[in-house]
Amino acid sequence: MSARMETPGPSYAPLMDWLLGPVRQALLQTALELDLPGLLTETGDPQELARRLGAHQGNLVRLLDGLTALGLAEKRDGHYANTPLADIYLRRDRQTWLGDMLLSLIPMQQANLGRLNELVLQGPPEVKREMRLDSPEHWQRAARYLANYQRAGLGRLAADLAEALPEFPGFRRMLDLGGGPGLVGAAILARHPALHCVLCDQPPVAAVAQELAQSQGLAGRMSFIAGDYNQEDLGQGYDLIWASHCLYYVKERTAFMERLLQALNPGGVLLCLHEGLTNQRSGPAYYVLSRLSLALEGQDVSFDQGELAEHMRRAGFAQVESRPMELATGLTWLDVGRKARRS
Numbered sequence: 492m493s494a495r496m497e498t499p500g501p502s503y504a505p506l507m508d509w510l511l512g513p514v515r516q517a518l519l520q521t522a523l524e525l526d527l528p529g530l531l532t533e534t535g536d537p538q539e540l541a542r543r544l545g546a547h548q549g550n551l552v553r554l555l556d557g558l559t560a561l562g563l564a565e566k567r568d569g570h571y572a573n574t575p576l577a578d579i580y581l582r583r584d585r586q587t588w589l590g591d592m593l594l595s596l597i598p599m600q601q602a603n604l605g606r607l608n609e610l611v612l613q614g615p616p617e618v619k620r621e622m623r624l625d626s627p628e629h630w631q632r633a634a635r636y637l638a639n640y641q642r643a644g645l646g647r648l649a650a651d652l653a654e655a656l657p658e659f660p661g662f663r664r665m666l667d668l669g670g671g672p673g674l675v676g677a678a679i680l681a682r683h684p685a686l687h688c689v690l691c692d693q694p695p696v697a698a699v700a701q702e703l704a705q706s707q708g709l710a711g712r713m714s715f716i717a718g719d720y721n722q723e724d725l726g727q728g729y730d731l732i733w734a735s736h737c738l739y740y741v742k743e744r745t746a747f748m749e750r751l752l753q754a755l756n757p758g759g760v761l762l763c764l765h766e767g768l769t770n771q772r773s774g775p776a777y778y779v780l781s782r783l784s785l786a787l788e789g790q791d792v793s794f795d796q797g798e799l800a801e802h803m804r805r806a807g808f809a810q811v812e813s814r815p816m817e818l819a820t821g822l823t824w825l826d827v828g829r830k831a832r833r834s
Contacts, residue, residue: 514557522581649678649735731760765824777821
């Protein structure tokens, strides 16, 4: 028989859980900084781990117990091992290592949390150019870790979505718009031996993409446009354009969609994967909360749900379909726009 404390209204359990947010993040950050997931592949003995780290064994055990409670470690007979989550994404020797990305996101997402009162009362501060989301410096810092992010699932998802299109067998040329390090384009190329990919991104990012393409033996199947997609000539004759989480910095959105429409061959397809804020821009929770700090300093880049699809319709796409997709970061929308075929 179990007893349960009754409260007069909704349970306050969420309030108690929210207080653990900083603890969870600190545990994750410390595990990454000490490379515990890597060490746990070699030994799960706390005494040996403490010796290798030069650590206090008692506090190391407390930390490992915390990681176990968090779901990043397993404990059995006093020894520890990685969970599959840590083994896949938090080991430096994996191509799916996300540690650099996570450590980079922490200061971005928390940059202004210590001065929320100030920002609410006084408004957005001036942000240095190199710290803005649309700066080449920001994307140069991000280019390397985005490669592992694309390897960790986005590349496979993009390839699955492209291959599922009935038009896919006839495709010969695609544009990977804002394609980052290019592993999404590479994943799509792997499904279609006759396809050529043009990747457009800022110069420091395009340089990384070119290097990775050469290392994968794709130099002959990928070409590059290095520059701002608002200004560069994107070319013509594409059967497919892929654009994922990259259209935040488009200056005139309907006009830009018109440019993409013109770049497509008749019957060509635009695949656009972005979040869409709902409930009057108060959800989904992941996007609202993770971008709050940046939004308070005037960098609110999120789209409303249906916004991009509407710009595609205004631009003249003959058919626009939208469907929700549940990604690791939460609800995201895939907008599929098709250019009319020649009559």
